[in-house]
Amino acid sequence: MEQTDMDKIEDLLNEKKFFEAFEMIDEILKTDKDAKDDIVEILEESGENFIDEEDNESAEKLFKKEILIEPVNGYFNLGLVNLDMNRNDDAIGNFKKSTDYGNNSADIYKFIGMAYMNKEDYDNAIIHLNKSVSIEENFENEHYLGLAYLGKEDYDNAIKFFSKANNIKENYETLHYLGLAYLGKDDYDNAINFFTKSVNRNTDFADAYYYRGMTYYAIKNEREAMKDYKKACDLNEEYLDLPYESY
Incomplete structure (x- = not known):
């Protein structure tokens, strides 16, 4: 297949002229089976570009076409789009189809x-x-x-x-979740320790301040609790509606 054909397919996809692009792909594959890998690469690259542009519907169309050519990757990529769109049942179904094809x-x-x-x-x-x-x-x-x-x-x-x-x-979110797990066990010392490690790694992470404050509140250290609550609210105003007294 000539490079000009590849360029034309890519241009048609970028212009969202999907019917024309897919017709051209079908015609090429009838006579040149070796073009499969190059076409799949174009579909995936164009699909990823649409995802970056938050145009999941266009990406979905491209990956559905990919399924007809290369189902393992096509179902996987379609599942990723579904997951990004919070269509979790569709995502699970397409991911499992990818496993059926050997993924x-x-x-x-x-x-x-x-x-x-x-x-x-x-x-x-x-x-x-x-x-x-x-x-x-x-x-x-x-x-x-x-x-x-x-x-x-x-x-x-x-x-x-x-x-x-x-x-x-070491990651500030993982440290925070360790704090939450210890808080769930009422192990307040370890909870405070990991929330503190989290905010030390990311001083703008409101969640860790909020839950460290909640832990201080649980052990009756209201002074430290209010300091952390104020810091959490400064970073994220949504916490203004979640005072510790409501728990």
């Missing part, structure tokens, strides 16, 4: 787990995120598994996996 990567199970977490189905989230961790132990997989256990209020396992994530890469 058994750590990422596919991570994203299935994330979609289940969005649905607050923590049991299924944990099943799939455990698969992800069993394939690859990295920061994101450990962190998201910790989140699933935190959502299920299984604080011991949440601490276990947040700690693993934190050992790989």
